[in-house]
Every structure is written in C-alpha cells, then in structure tokens.
Amino acid sequence: MSSFTPHTRDEVESMLGFMGLTSIEQLYDTIPVALQLRRALDLPEALSEVEVIDELAAYGKKNRNSTTDLICFAGGGSYDHDIATVTSTLGLRGEFVTAYTPYQPEVAQGVLQAIFEFQTMISRISGLAITNASLYDGGSALVEAINLACAKTRKGKVVLSEAVNPNWRGVAATFAEGPEHEIVTAKVDRDGRTIWPKVDSNVAAYVVGYPNYLGFIEDISAVRKLASDSGALLIVAYDPIAISLLKSPGELGADIAIAEGQPLGIPLSYGGPYLGLFSVTMDLVRLLPGRLVGETVDTKNRTSYVTTLRAREQDIRREKASSNVCTNQTLMAVWAAIQMSWWGKEGFYEVGRSSLSSRVYLENRLIEEGLIDQRSSAPRFREFPVRFAKNASEVVEAMFEEGFLAGVALEGSNAISNFEGSLLIALTERRTRSQIDSYVKSLKEVAK
C-alpha cells in the first residue's frame, strides 16, 4: 500500500473479511466488465516527496518570475505589490487552508468570521452596503454583474466600455452566449475615454472601468446619468488600490462594484488563484451571487456567524437560481483580510500614494529622456500607456534581456482602439527609484 492510504495489508484483509469479501476487485462488481479499464494507467510510477518537489522546481526554472528575477512594470489586471509576512504565514494555516465551505457553522466560526471581516473591509472600499464572500476573479465578477443586472431589469443588452480589461470582456462574451445577452462595446477616443452611445431603454447595464484598463479616470457621473436615463444599472470595475486615494464606486453612484482583488495581498501566481470582489447596493441583495456571511447568535445568545440568504443559492433554487456559483475563493479572501488589516488605515493610504508618486516620477523621467513628448491630458492613477517607435511586444521581449517585465503590450487580444501597439506600464509601492531609473535607462536603449 502507498504512503497516502494508511491501511496495512492485514487491515485491508480484515475489512474485506468483515464484509464477507476476499478482494477489493469485488467491490467494483457493479461496474460492467466491458466498462472497466483492465490495464494500468499509462502514467509514470510514484515518486518520493523530494523527487516531486524537484520535478516541479524544474518547471519553475523555465519561468521568469517577478519576485526575485524580473523587475515588474506590468499590470493589466495583476499587480506586483509587497505581501506582508503575516499574510502568508497566517494564510497558510491548515485550519484556513484545509477547511471545507462552512456548512456546519458551529465548527466553522474561524472562516465565517474572517469572511465577515473581509466583507466589511471590501464594503468600506467599494462604498456599497453588501459584499459577497468572493467570486473566482475579476472576469467572473463581471459575468455575474451582467447576469444580475439583466435579471434585475429584465433586459438583455449590456454596454461595456472598451477600456474594461479585454480579458474580462472576453470572459463576459463567452458566458453571454448561454443566456444570449447582447453585449455592445463602446469604443474609446484618443484620450482613452469611453465614447458612450445615446440613452437606450433596452440597456440593462453600463460597465465602466475606474480607473479604466488604460489607467485613466473617466467621468463616472456622465455614465451614471446615462444609466439612470436608460433605466439601467451602473457597474463600476475598479482597482481596489486606487480607492486608497479616490472616492469609492458607491459614492460615485455605482449599483454594482466589481474588482480583481489580487492586489490586496495575493501572489501573482501566473494569474490564479485570484479573488473576484463583488459589492452591491442593499436593493440588489436578493439577487447577489455566491455566498454571504451574516451575523447572528447561538442558543446561548453569543455572537455567531453563518452563511445567510441561502435561498438565493443554486443548491436550493436549482434551475431557478440566477447564479451557479458554489466554490469561490474563500482562502484568498482570508489572505486579503489579513493583508488589509496589516496595512491598516494609514498603510493602505501609503500604498496608494507611493504607487501614484512612482507613476508621476516615472512619467517625468520618460519626458526628461525624450521617450515621450508630454503627459496625457486624462487623469490617471498608477498605470498609463506609452507609445514608442517600436511596437510594445518588441520592447517587452528586448527588456526581458535587461531583466524587466516592461509592461503589457496592447496588441492582439489586448489591443484597444487608438492605443494599439502601446505599452501599458503599471507602478506599485514595490518599485524603487533606482529600479525606475534603470528601467528608463534600458528603455532608452531598446525602445528608440
């Protein structure tokens, strides 16, 4: 027997004997012989723990990571922030890592309370009263927001700014095929602002980025008015770090606020597991997708937590449910709650201000070195597009050699109207002045 199953041969025999059986194969007698595999799986034989770790490490050596190898100036939905030691230390505790969904609240208060605290922090950031226990990622949060808006308004058309993350738009288009929602993309102008269509009473929701994918802060009040005039909901896709300095989506009138929560203490992880953030106004709580933790009391009147408004969920509503979400990203929500607690009120502000300051510094340096002519007229936080003589993908490849992940090339599926071939550059508090200086120096060599 392998080390994974604890049974000795004697024990297996005694267990079979208890059932009047002589072999394990007899337990599979209900599977018709014609359907049994009757050969060994064509897979390698077992390895020891250290060999497994070595084989996976060998794959790792063929990657360029942004933690210890490349210096990262890429964003585009994933940001290279510092992560506190307490976040990974506490976040890897077996009680958080190896628990199941909290279906038995009496022995799941740890996870439930952590989610309650997470919901509170995200509601304070989003400025909306209700936040769920998480969704898979930013893309799935967009899908659920669209489905919610269509269910609420009983309409099937959604207008999506082109300056919402192109990958998320791709995910939204894929899942719109099911309920056959119509998704219209509103292009952006040369300044990176969305060109919204006219008022349309057939529209269920308008979706705007805040800041948008290009890093620009758009006129949210205009699209809020458009949504209201159309009888539609306003969905704001925000960068949680930006809210350290900027007004919350809720304050700007969002009905639904969605985000990729990865910047809140989640490792880059080649794109997953990440953390879909999802907040709504109180009016929409009955249509909220995913799990929601609420406070209550136990039989001794002690404060307790439990998943609530369960009647919305798929296991109860079945085909009438407006979402099929079951498993979410709870562990990542716990990580984010710990990281946000560690940052605290001041630390969170400083992360935002440092990211902004480095963006300002880098832009100044690019101007000084003649790499760009002038600043964009559109306001921006920590991310911005730059057009070099060369296409961005060539710049990225060349900068690899210099030890940089230079940014995101706005080409192919990442292309945005008027910005095709530009390089999208992102700053975090992790970038230092000397890193920015050497980045500019290398850019000057490769980008001209």
Place this chain on the structure above:
Amino acid sequence: MSTLKEAPGGRASSSPLMGGEVEPTIFEFSHSGRRTGTIRNSRVEQVDPKDFLPVEFLRSEKVDLPEVSERDLVAHFMRLTHRQYAVDLGSYPLGSCTMKYNPKLADAVASNANLSGVHPQTPPSGAQGWIELCVELERYLTEITGMAAATLAPAAGAQGELTGLLIMKAYHKDRGNHKTTILIPDSAHGTNPASVTLAGYKVVTVPSDERGLVDLEKLRALVNDEVAGIMLTNPNTVGLFEKDIAEIAKAIHDVDGLLYYDGANLNAIVGVARPGDMGFDIVHSNLHKTFATPHGGGGPGSGPVAVAERLTRFLPGPYPVVVDGVGSWITPEKSIGRVHSFYGNAVVYARALAFMKALGAEGLKEMSEVAVLNANYLKAKIADYYPAAYDETCMHEFVVTVAGLKKNYGVRALDVAKTLLDRGYHAPTVYFPLIVEEALMIEPTETESKATLDCLAEILIDIAIEATNEESSEALKHGPNRTPVSRVDEARAARVLVTTMDAKG
C-alpha cells in the same frame, strides 16, 4: 470514550475548541493612530495626491481599515483558526465533497517563487515552465478520464459545468442542430440545473428508480430531438455506479445529444473505469476533490474540462501547446472563448500535478480502491442502525436514512450531524440528495484509517442507541455543546441582515 485499542488518528475530540467567549472582530481591536504595516521606502519623492488627481475624485477621508498592532492581528487570526475545523485536524466525512487529506508537499510546490511569482502578463518566452506544466497535467487528466484533450481554465466545478455546456451548445450550433433541453437526474447536485439555465437550456428531470439509478425506461421516454444532452455523475450522488450507462449513452447519442460527466465523484474510479470509455463526451474533474488540493474554506477550486476528439476545436482559449519543444498559448479553431481572467487557478494545477506524481499510476488506482473499501466498510459497520438508502455495493460514498429515528424518536439527520461535532468528527452531508428522506451522505475518503472508521462507527451507533431513550434523545436535539458556538439562529441571520460591521444597529 472509545473502547478501541488503537487511537483513531482522524478523531479530533482533544482539540481545545474552548473558552466559550466570543472573539471580537478585528475592528474592535482597532485604536486610532495605531499601525502595523510599514511600506518600503522607494526613495521617490511622495507627492500630494491633490496635485495629481482631479479634486472631484479625491476621497475626503481615508478608508476605515483596522488600526491594530501586528501582535494583536496575529493573535486574532490565530484565535480564529482555533475556532475552525479542518482536514488537518481530523476526519471530514462530508459526502460528495471528498475531504481527503491534502499532502503537505504541495505546499512546498505552491510557494516556489519560480511558480507563484510569475506575472500572468509574462510573454510565453518567460513562462515555458508553466506551459509545460499545464500540458503535463492535461495529459494526466485525459489519461485518467479517457478523453482527447482538456482545458484547465475553469476555476471550480460549477464553472467547469457551464464551460462544458457552452461547448455542447457550440457543437450543436456548428451541426445546425436545434436543441432546447438537457436531461438531469433528480439526484443531481444543484449546480447542474443552475448551470443548464445559465447555458440557455431548459432542465428536464429524469426520475431515479427504486435502485437509486436513472430509470432507463423513463429516460428513453424523455429523449427526443430537442435534447442537447444529459448531465450525469457516475458514480451518482447516492454513491452507486450507473450500470446502464452504455444504454443511456446510446439513447442520447442516437439523437445527436452529448453526455456530460460531472466529476464530483471521480474519486471512486480512477484507474478502474474511465468516463470516456462509458460514452461521455465532456468530463469535468475537481482538482480540489479527487486530486487532493485543499478546499481553502470554500475555494479556490479548479474544474478542468476534458472533451472527446470531435469537441477539441471548441475548447476555450488560451489553450497550452508545446510544439517542437516550444510552449505557447493558442485559441482553438471554433473556441467558445475565454473563461478566466488569465489561465485559471494555476497554482492549484501545480499542487494537483505534485499529488499525481507522488502517487503514480498504481497509487492513483489504489487511492480509489481504498476510498471504495472505506465507504463499504463503514456502511457495513453501521448498517444495523443506519439503513442504507439503497441495498447495493456502494462506491466511495453512501447514503443512509434516519427517517426511522425521526418517526419513532423525533431525532433528525441534523441532530445526528450536530452530535457528531461534539464527539470529535465533522458531520456528513445532510439532506442531500433530495430523493432520500432524512439523508446522511457519508464519504470517509481513502486517507482515514481503519481505527478512525471503527471509532466513527462506534460513535454513530452510540448516537442511534441514545436516540431510543427519551432522556438522551432530548440531549441529541440540543447539541452541540462543546463546539465554539452552539446551534446558531440561521433564521435570525436572514431576518436581521448584518453582513458587515457597519450594518450593526
């Protein structure tokens, strides 16, 4: 308490879930002006945000996050861990959830910076290791399921279901088929019908027969040209193998329908039988069940979807390939499109692949065999007190009914579950599947020892006996008592909705 000689390694009754007081929230430890987080000094001059951001967008006050010391922060979250049950503490026989032990070697893999530190916008030339890893994991999954190719991208089982159904829809569209319905057994998981609706199809429910299996004749009567396909779990949710699967497959394929395999119960049959050989066309697996990646208190999961050869061109993009030793991400010819912001829950793939490599071909088969052995053994041990809902050899899980205890003594499945918590075991799944009255769905998994199962059986039998006595049965209805909180008022949570600190009156 146990009369057994060997101590049961999976029983958590010594866990000091104690104290009885409520843990304050992190916000209640907060004190204005206190801080923990220290931010790197970037040596860049810090600007005043109002000089660089439009004033109409600037916040007037900082976001009200907690202001706590690191010492208090660590103590708070550690105390929360002490109020949380987990596989790392003990047995978790939660039917349909496959709560097996999660080997620690995967933690070492997951924290390797060369894997966890790769930015998803890194071009393929800097992510060759990740692409190769994805391709190798796909190879393991297609061999185990008997399929041609797989997308790893869906982030959980439910997203895998919807992805699979959209592949089904794309297939029918491509063939010019007019299809409107999907068949689902009445014993199915709730995600199945919810996914069907989101895929734009109508659910047609197929009744189970007295064997606990799909009623083949009734199924045949429901099959017509409108049927796009069927979603099945095999073994099914009562833990039985659908032995008529070949006939079911023929009936569905005869109308050019497709068979979708919900991999929730794949843990029973790895290396023994393959969905592809049974006639399934689309198969999702849950890496967080069968392949031992941790559940994280409710996620992250990972729900790869494998398909038959004729469906590979519909797979989502980006899809990883290695050609002449060079890895890249491609989009299949008639791809349904993207299903994840990036490439799925990548670090979960690394964990699952590590697990599969550690077990190897033989170990993976033995994993399933022992899961089935454990389930049948426990079922037999408690049979005199907990009648199985169906009298048949089960696979990796089984369903018993306590309808008798409820009728005669007023003790419900919920009471049995709550009492188990008091005695050092996590509860089984209760009230599912819906077709069994007062159901307890028990899945011991392969990592629990004979001693752990013997002790669990003894405790379950004690509970059944206590239920027959008026005084002790009353106590069963009011447990648990030794857990951090006693039964919680779920109705109140819904009636007086408090989901954040700021909603407290």
